[in-house]
Amino acid sequence: MSIDELHALLEQEFPVAFIDVKNTGNHYSITVVDDIFVGKKPVQRQQLVYSAVQKEITSGSIHAVQIKTYSKQEWQRYISDMG
16 A cells, blocks of 8 residues: 555545655554544544554555554644754
């Protein structure tokens, strides 16, 4: 699965989100910034993103994912802290 294909798949589930996808082989790093995450526990956030890509993981087209999730406010703080 290409980065563009995975990005498009995630956009279907998170249409107003900032989404960043990187990969090494079939290992993907996914960052999703969306206010849908406000008030949700980290595991709930992970489950939302994981459910969007579960079929691809089950089929083997994605071997492993690292998921980072932020609300817009959390993302702004993260970016500010980065410098």
